[in-house]
Amino acid sequence: MLEVVDLKKQYKQTRAVDGVNLFLEEGEIVGLLGPNGAGKSTTISMMSTLIKPTSGDVRYLNESVVKHPQKLRENLGVVPQEIALYPELTAKENLEFFGKIYKMDKQLLKQRMEEVFQLIGLENKKKELVKHFSGGMKRRLNIGAALLHQPSILFMDEPTVGIDPQSRNYILDTVKQLNKEHHITIVYTSHYMEEVEYLCDRIYIMDEGKIIASGTKQEIKNILSSEQTFIVEAQSLKKEFIERFKKDGAVQQLSYSENKVTIIVPKETNYFHTIIQTVEEEKQELKSVEVQKPSLEDVFLHLTGKALRD
Amino acid sequence: MIYPLIKKQFLLVIRNRRNFTLLLVMPLVLVFIINFAVGDLWQGEAPVLEGKLAIAEHGDEEEDLERIKREIADIPITDDQRNLVLQRIEQFKPIHILKTQVFGSDDLKQFIQLEEVSPEQIDILKKSGEYAAILEVPEGFTYHIIMNMFGVQTEKPAFHYYINEDKDFTAGIVMDILAAFEEEMKVNMLFERYDLQEFRVSSQDIQGSVVTVSKTNPLTSTMYYAVGMSVMFVLYIASTIGTYAYEEKRIHVFERIILASSSRWAYVASIFLTGTLLSIIQLFILYGVGSVIFKVNWPNINQFLLITLFLSMSVGALSTLLTAINYRTHSEQASSVFSNMIVSIIAFLGGSFFPVHLISSFIEKLGNLTPNGAAMSAYLTSLQGYGYGEIGNNLLYLIIFSFVITLIAAFIFPKRGEVA
Ligand SMILES: Nc1ncnc2c1ncn2[C@@H]1O[C@H](COP(=O)(O)OP(=O)(O)OP(=O)(O)O)[C@@H](O)[C@H]1O
Ligand SMILES: [Mg+2]
Numbered sequence: 001m002l003e004v005v006d007l008k009k010q011y012k013q014t015r016a017v018d019g020v021n022l023f024l025e026e027g028e029i030v031g032l033l034g035p036n037g038a039g040k041s042t043t044i045s046m047m048s049t050l051i052k053p054t055s056g057d058v059r060y061l062n063e064s065v066v067k068h069p070q071k072l073r074e075n076l077g078v079v080p081q082e083i084a085l086y087p088e089l090t091a092k093e094n095l096e097f098f099g100k101i102y103k104m105d106k107q108l109l110k111q112r113m114e115e116v117f118q119l120i121g122l123e124n125k126k127k128e129l130v131k132h133f134s135g136g137m138k139r140r141l142n143i144g145a146a147l148l149h150q151p152s153i154l155f156m157d158e159p160t161v162g163i164d165p166q167s168r169n170y171i172l173d174t175v176k177q178l179n180k181e182h183h184i185t186i187v188y189t190s191h192y193m194e195e196v197e198y199l200c201d202r203i204y205i206m207d208e209g210k211i212i213a214s215g216t217k218q219e220i221k222n223i224l225s226s227e228q229t230f231i232v233e234a235q236s237l238k239k240e241f242i243e244r245f246k247k248d249g250a251v252q253q254l255s256y257s258e259n260k261v262t263i264i265v266p267k268e269t270n271y272f273h274t275i276i277q278t279v280e281e282e283k284q285e286l287k288s289v290e291v292q293k294p295s296l297e298d299v300f301l302h303l304t305g306k307a308l309r310d
Numbered sequence: 311m312i313y314p315l316i317k318k319q320f321l322l323v324i325r326n327r328r329n330f331t332l333l334l335v336m337p338l339v340l341v342f343i344i345n346f347a348v349g350d351l352w353q354g355e356a357p358v359l360e361g362k363l364a365i366a367e368h369g370d371e372e373e374d375l376e377r378i379k380r381e382i383a384d385i386p387i388t389d390d391q392r393n394l395v396l397q398r399i400e401q402f403k404p405i406h407i408l409k410t411q412v413f414g415s416d417d418l419k420q421f422i423q424l425e426e427v428s429p430e431q432i433d434i435l436k437k438s439g440e441y442a443a444i445l446e447v448p449e450g451f452t453y454h455i456i457m458n459m460f461g462v463q464t465e466k467p468a469f470h471y472y473i474n475e476d477k478d479f480t481a482g483i484v485m486d487i488l489a490a491f492e493e494e495m496k497v498n499m500l501f502e503r504y505d506l507q508e509f510r511v512s513s514q515d516i517q518g519s520v521v522t523v524s525k526t527n528p529l530t531s532t533m534y535y536a537v538g539m540s541v542m543f544v545l546y547i548a549s550t551i552g553t554y555a556y557e558e559k560r561i562h563v564f565e566r567i568i569l570a571s572s573s574r575w576a577y578v579a580s581i582f583l584t585g586t587l588l589s590i591i592q593l594f595i596l597y598g599v600g601s602v603i604f605k606v607n608w609p610n611i612n613q614f615l616l617i618t619l620f621l622s623m624s625v626g627a628l629s630t631l632l633t634a635i636n637y638r639t640h641s642e643q644a645s646s647v648f649s650n651m652i653v654s655i656i657a658f659l660g661g662s663f664f665p666v667h668l669i670s671s672f673i674e675k676l677g678n679l680t681p682n683g684a685a686m687s688a689y690l691t692s693l694q695g696y697g698y699g700e701i702g703n704n705l706l707y708l709i710i711f712s713f714v715i716t717l718i719a720a721f722i723f724p725k726r727g728e729v730a
Contacts, residue, residue, distance in 0.1 A: 082561070084566050086318070
């Protein structure tokens with residue numbers, strides 16, 4: 001339905017997006033995952049016709065949206081990363097305005113506003129000024145404003161940044177609902193692994209302007225299927241103990257803090273035995289040893305060598 | 311499409327208390343303060359219109375009439391007709407009428423003093439600048455007029471005027487009166503030539519134009535500052551709207567507007583219209599209050615509406631320009647430079663603080679090139695009861711200003727896809 005072909009965006013010094021390819025099928029939720037500055041928002045902006053790509057193309061129903069943005073815009077809702085609402089207007093006035101600029105008919109708009117307020121759970125806050133809203137309420141209205149004109153595609157750029165867990169769960173459920181009940185195709189951008197894991201059918205992982213991995217959740221996790229992760233916890237870890245793993249050629253990746261060390265090794269090796277042996281030899285006291293299933297977070301760490309969140 | 315944009319803009323302005331104060335309360339307070347401070351200085355001031363007119367005759371009207379009486383014997387008409395003409399000629403003395411009935415009328419005498427001078431003095435008087443205008447009546451003026459009436463083609467009689475540029479206001483009035491007078495004469499010549507009616511030169515007709523002059527209202531300081539403050543504070547609407555539009559971009563709602571496929575033209579038009587409408591409302595409220603509290607009343611309400619509309623349109627234009635620059639520079643700088651510096655400068659030039667045109671005519675000209683200055687001149691002229699002719703230039707300038715500024719803004723406004 002929607003296809004992104006070798007998309008690039010060059011700002012004066014930074015290459016924000018560097019040859020992104022992705023596609024979107026009707027009815028799916030696709031995650032776009034990446035750390036700060038990966039180029040997610042820039043990609044979304046180009047996909048939603050807000051900025052022009054330096055090169056490459058975005059095609060909707062086999063037509064370039066760079067040249068003909070009209071058709072996509074009609075069917076597209078965008079939830080920007082930033083809260084894009086008038087703080088001095090009430091929730092109702094905001095929605096009314098955003099509906100009217102879509103040239104919605106008065107009766108339909110009224111009905112849609114009711115539906116949207118219900119969906120985002122702000123029925124009782126319609127008449128309040130947005131500037132008096134909590135972060136979570138603003139986020140919800142920010143989503144609501146994109147839904148009025150009944151888009152069939154929704155781009156959501158980090159819609160849960162900086163809000164309490166309760167609001168966040170509410171939003172995640174709303175997104176699920178939009179997809180399952182209203183059959184809206186969704187691109188969901190985040191740097192929260194759990195969100196993407198919970199919501200998305202397929203995932204693109206992005207870093208430094210490039211897509212570095214893509215596929216279904218399982219496919220992505222399979223990247224790590226050849227490895228296993230051990231987490232060793234103690235009151236305090238001895239230097240000598242850690243040194244032993246650093247020198248071990250079998251260890252692929254190692255990260256540690258004062259009381260915790262994470263060790264990644266090939267799956268074949270029976271490393272649990274090695275760890276227990278080393279504990280005994282170095283007389284390291286021990287709290288726990290955990291064998292971890294690979295998470296998307298690990299995939300990310302594996303692929304980029306850095307943590308998702310700062 | 312444009313309507314929701316304008317409605318939203320209005321809501322934003324009304325919700326913001328600071329802007330509300332700046333746009334409505336401040337100018338009223340200032341008029342109050344200034345009114346108290348300078349009110350006394352202006353008390354009992356004479357009307358602005360005052361001046362002297364010199365008339366220099368090369369010939370002598372009585373001699374001209376004698377000459378006609380002598381020559382009429384050669385014109386091929388019946389004796390009855392000849393006698394009738396001779397009778398009428400006795401009553402027809404254009405220069406005499408001009409001196410005694412037009413400029414000698416009670417209405418006009420208090421504004422314009424007519425003095426008779428000899429033709430040799432003209433050059434000296436021209437240099438002295440004492441007179442607002444000098445009227446030179448050529449030799450045989452009356453003779454030629456009457457001969458022409460009877461279809462005898464002699465010279466075309468005409469006055470010569472010298473206008474004092476420094477006193478162009480009074481001079482302008484004098485010219486208007488003389489033009490009306492001349493017109494009257496021409497009509498009479500035609501009437502006579504085609505034997506339509508009697509001589510119709512009467513001072514009554516000419517006084518038509520004199521009457522409007524005598525109706526001129528004196529300007530008071532309250533009127534002056536009510537106008538001065540209103541034309542200044544209306545400018546702040548432009549910078550306020552410029553700031554809002556930029557804010558719209560900063561908080562990303564502009565992206566939503568673009569996503570809704572709103573055309574940029576609709577957006578620019580909505581800014582122009584919002585600026586214009588807000589200005590009209592502000593000016594209405596100010597002058598409404600001004601009329602109730604300060605008794606600033608408009609003799610010609612249509613003129614007032616016209617000036618207000620055109621001034622408001624220039625503010626609408628300035629709003630689009632500041633918006634466009636703010637978008638371009640990705641900052642609110644244009645708005646803040648405008649409201650912090652430019653408004654003060656052009657308000658000074660336009661005469662909002664004190665009548666700068668009294669200092670020099672250069673500043674006066676400069677002032678009339680500012681939208682507020684042009685509007686102020688027009689408002690003050692209208693307040694004194696003058697006609698459209700006197701405010702036409704100012705109105706024309708405001709229209710041109712609005713058009714040119716909007717055009718520039720449209721060019722500056724970023725096109726789709728441009729990083730701005
Ligand atoms: N208008 C711009 N001018 C110059 N550089 C820009 C501009 N917009 C983005 N960038 C740069 O492009 C890169 C990608 O930015 P982008 O906002 O797309 O990242 P992101 O993945 O959305 O990050 P985050 O998770 O923090 O939202 C960053 O290095 C950013 O500084
Ligand atoms: Mg982003």
